[in-house]
Amino acid sequence: MLKKVDPMETHTLSVLVDNEPGVLARVVGLFSGRGYNIESLTVTETEQASHVSRITLVTTGTPQVIDQISAQLDRLVPVHSVVDLTVSGNGVERELALIKVAGKGDHRVESLRLAEAFRAQIVDATTESFVFELTGRTNKIDQFITLMGPLGLVEVSRTGIAAIARGPAGMVL
Amino acid sequence: MSDGLTGAEVVMRALKDQGVEHIFGYPGGAVLPIYDAIFQQNAIQHVLVRHEQGAVHAAEGYARSTGKVGTVLVTSGPGATNAVTGLTDAMMDSIPIVCITGQVPTHLIGNDAFQECDTVGITRPCTKHNYLVRDPDDLARVLHEAYYVASNGRPGPVVVDIPKDVQFALAKYTGPSNVAHKTYKPRLKPDQASVRQAVDIIANAKQPILYTGGGVINSGPGASKLLREFAKMTGYPVTSTLMGLGAFPASDGQFLGMLGMHGTYEANLAMYNCDVMVCIGARFDDRITGNTELFSPNSTKIHIDIDASSINKNIQVDIPIIGDVAHVLEDMIRVWKARQPEIDAKALKSWWGQVDGWRGRKCLNYEPRKDIIMPQYAIQRLYELTKDKDTYITTEVGQHQMWAAQYFGFEDPNRWMTSGGLGTMGYGLPAALGVQVAHPDSLVIDIAGEASVQMTMQEMSSAMQYRLPIKIFILNNEYMGMVRQWQELLHGRRYSESYSAALPDFVKMADAFGCTGIRCSDPDKLDDAILEMINTDGPVLFDCLVAKDANCFPMIPSGKGHHEMILGDEPTNLDEAISEEGKVLV
Numbered sequence: 001m002l003k004k005v006d007p008m009e010t011h012t013l014s015v016l017v018d019n020e021p022g023v024l025a026r027v028v029g030l031f032s033g034r035g036y037n038i039e040s041l042t043v044t045e046t047e048q049a050s051h052v053s054r055i056t057l058v059t060t061g062t063p064q065v066i067d068q069i070s071a072q073l074d075r076l077v078p079v080h081s082v083v084d085l086t087v088s089g090n091g092v093e094r095e096l097a098l099i100k101v102a103g104k105g106d107h108r109v110e111s112l113r114l115a116e117a118f119r120a121q122i123v124d125a126t127t128e129s130f131v132f133e134l135t136g137r138t139n140k141i142d143q144f145i146t147l148m149g150p151l152g153l154v155e156v157s158r159t160g161i162a163a164i165a166r167g168p169a170g171m172v173l
Numbered sequence: 174m175s176d177g178l179t180g181a182e183v184v185m186r187a188l189k190d191q192g193v194e195h196i197f198g199y200p201g202g203a204v205l206p207i208y209d210a211i212f213q214q215n216a217i218q219h220v221l222v223r224h225e226q227g228a229v230h231a232a233e234g235y236a237r238s239t240g241k242v243g244t245v246l247v248t249s250g251p252g253a254t255n256a257v258t259g260l261t262d263a264m265m266d267s268i269p270i271v272c273i274t275g276q277v278p279t280h281l282i283g284n285d286a287f288q289e290c291d292t293v294g295i296t297r298p299c300t301k302h303n304y305l306v307r308d309p310d311d312l313a314r315v316l317h318e319a320y321y322v323a324s325n326g327r328p329g330p331v332v333v334d335i336p337k338d339v340q341f342a343l344a345k346y347t348g349p350s351n352v353a354h355k356t357y358k359p360r361l362k363p364d365q366a367s368v369r370q371a372v373d374i375i376a377n378a379k380q381p382i383l384y385t386g387g388g389v390i391n392s393g394p395g396a397s398k399l400l401r402e403f404a405k406m407t408g409y410p411v412t413s414t415l416m417g418l419g420a421f422p423a424s425d426g427q428f429l430g431m432l433g434m435h436g437t438y439e440a441n442l443a444m445y446n447c448d449v450m451v452c453i454g455a456r457f458d459d460r461i462t463g464n465t466e467l468f469s470p471n472s473t474k475i476h477i478d479i480d481a482s483s484i485n486k487n488i489q490v491d492i493p494i495i496g497d498v499a500h501v502l503e504d505m506i507r508v509w510k511a512r513q514p515e516i517d518a519k520a521l522k523s524w525w526g527q528v529d530g531w532r533g534r535k536c537l538n539y540e541p542r543k544d545i546i547m548p549q550y551a552i553q554r555l556y557e558l559t560k561d562k563d564t565y566i567t568t569e570v571g572q573h574q575m576w577a578a579q580y581f582g583f584e585d586p587n588r589w590m591t592s593g594g595l596g597t598m599g600y601g602l603p604a605a606l607g608v609q610v611a612h613p614d615s616l617v618i619d620i621a622g623e624a625s626v627q628m629t630m631q632e633m634s635s636a637m638q639y640r641l642p643i644k645i646f647i648l649n650n651e652y653m654g655m656v657r658q659w660q661e662l663l664h665g666r667r668y669s670e671s672y673s674a675a676l677p678d679f680v681k682m683a684d685a686f687g688c689t690g691i692r693c694s695d696p697d698k699l700d701d702a703i704l705e706m707i708n709t710d711g712p713v714l715f716d717c718l719v720a721k722d723a724n725c726f727p728m729i730p731s732g733k734g735h736h737e738m739i740l741g742d743e744p745t746n747l748d749e750a751i752s753e754e755g756k757v758l759v
Contacts, residue, residue, distance in 0.1 A: 017356075018355055018356050021305065022293060022294075022297065022303075022305075025294070025297060026297060029297055029298055033298050064485060064489070067485060068482060068485070068486055071480075071481045071482035071484070072482045074481065074482070075326075075327075075480060075481065075482050077301065077302040077322055077356060077357045078302075078356055079356060080355075080356050
């Protein structure tokens with residue numbers, strides 16, 4: 001059957017959940033069970049005293065699917081609240097990556113120069129390798145990794161996106 | 174801190190404090206302490222089923238016919254996995270269930286112990302919520318929470334998995350009043366601006382329809398009363414989903430019958446041609462909409478639902494109203510009364526003229542036969558002979574279910590128990606058991622098919638044990654009728670594996686269970702046989718031999734719109750009724 005195809009969008013959702021056992025499985029199961037995409041997922045307890053964890057999710061879908069995802073998340077019993085930071089339009093997003101590059105000679109010098117340009121930190125070094133720590137928006141990290149490709153890129157570890165809204169207000173429990 | 178109660182005793186006390194009177198269950202190693210606690214009390218009656226799936230269906234029947242939460246108790250491992258079908262069924266149909274499962278002791282969890290399974294993992298997608306209780310002091314709180322979550326908001330099943338050592342341990346008890354849920358606070362009262370906007374649109378409608386669903390039933394008897402009041406105020410036509418039957422009286426002139434795949438001609442055409450659709454507690458499921466691209470193309474759609482995720486899931490609506498049906502209807506009626514809007518009487522009259530024209534098509538007519546019982550006729554007679562009694566109907570799944578929905582008139586809510594969303598064959602018999610437990614003096618009939626009923630037939634033994642006089646009315650056409658019908662329509666009449674071969678003799682089977690068996694194959698003797706069934710004291714297996722080749726019509730073929738129904742008495746080339754695209758749909 002021919003279906004009208006709406007454009008795909010990428011949205012970042014902040015989800016405050018009660019940090020009970022299985023809550024992450026619940027969220028991930030919702031996405032796999034209903035066929036939604038997860039591009040990035042981060043989760044950690046953020047308020048120890050009240051057992052609240054914050055999940056930051058990046059997902060793609062048509063606007064209708066994104067609304068469904070928010071509503072489906074919101075009706076999970078341990079979920080306090082869901083905010084679509086892309087809709088509210090004022091989110092700050094950061095990601096941290098650890099990037100290992102091995103090489104000698106010109107390659108090594110060039111990787112170091114680029115690391116400086118990107119304001120990456122060196123967190124480990126040997127005579128033939130560096131581990132760079134880079135924080136920033138996803139596309140900046142993507143770009144850096146692409147540049148490292150021909151310069152001896154060994155492996156990458158990324159945290160996934162953490163996001164928060166600008167301004168004085170916080171998410172309500 | 175403990176009150177000298179074991180975990181098992183805490184379970185019983187919490188259940189008692191929640192007003193539980195009946196538990197449907199089956200014992201096993203990992204729930205023995207709770208069964209021991211059951212043995213030592215009299216407040217709560219345990220109903221022993223013959224298979225855990227039956228326990229959940231019985232609890233569903235109990236819940237749907239009373240509005241209360243149904244309670245289930247099963248053991249770990251196979252006890253829990255056998256309950257999964259019932260839990261999924263309750264999830265799909267929004268039925269409040271609390272299912273307590275035993276679990277291996279905490280120190281063995283994850284060790285592949287005997288009768289261990291990851292119950293919370295397995296049941297996570299098929300429950301509204303679930304818990305594994307590791308700390309005995311959490312037990313009372315979790316159980317009270319489970320009843321709260323199951324019954325508030327959009328209802329659903331909740332599993333509480335309790336390891337055996339927690340059942341033995343001393344545990345703290347707290348009463349239900351101390352529970353305030355941290356996160357789950359569903360919205361009941363609607364946004365008033367949306368209500369006012371909706372009333373405006375409804376009042377200005379020229380070709381309106383009220384499309385009602387199971388949410389009206391779930392919202393309680395008050396919601397059905399309000400729906401009737403609202404329908405009377407407006408004078409608009411009303412149709413209902415399978416789940417909502419009984420919320421509005423079938424005998425009322427404003428009622429167009431059920432809509433959807435096997436809905437009436439008038440209901441579906443009214444949906445297709447309406448200019449304002451008011452969806453009240455229904456979810457635009459695929460059995461209702463048919464091809465969504467062709468669904469009611471020219472209407473302004475108002476959608477009342479307690480679950481925000483139902484809004485715009487299948488069909489884009491214009492005015493979403495999130496709230497409990499009873500609350501929303503109450504507000505809409507209040508606004509309507511305050512405004513006294515002027516309805517376009519002329520437009521409404523002409524709309525009713527159109528609707529009555531479709532009604533005049535008499536889409537449920539069928540060719541009566543002298544030599545053999547038509548299944549539709551059997552339901553009509555069953556209805557006529559039971560309508561003045563205090564009757565509850567359950568069904569299995571298939572053609573008989575659709576015929577029951579089409580030909581049995583429901584006047585009140587909570588009288589009709591059928592597996593709508595999941596379509597679970599084998600639902601009706603155990604559900605009837607649960608209904609009868611809740612209403613011991615009522616007439617409870619499972620309208621069944623010979624194939625479905627064999628899936629949970631063993632529960633007749635429970636009916637005998639508790640002297641529950643359920644009547645199993647089997648429309649026996651020797652086929653999995655709906656499968657056969659689809660094979661006729663979609664697969665060139667190649668009836669692959671849909672013939673009910675080697676059928677048992679249901680009358681002898683009744684004899685084996687110790688209940689009454691009745692067989693009837695003669696239309697002239699059907700009334701007497703039905704009366705005999707009704708007047709029999711105990712459970713009855715009624716083997717009603719019906720026409721083998723009858724199809725269930727009207728039917729919206731897969732992939733088609735409401736205006737493209739196949740009618741039973743119209744020559745249709747069935748081979749071409751469904752397009753290639755439609756064939757892949759379920």
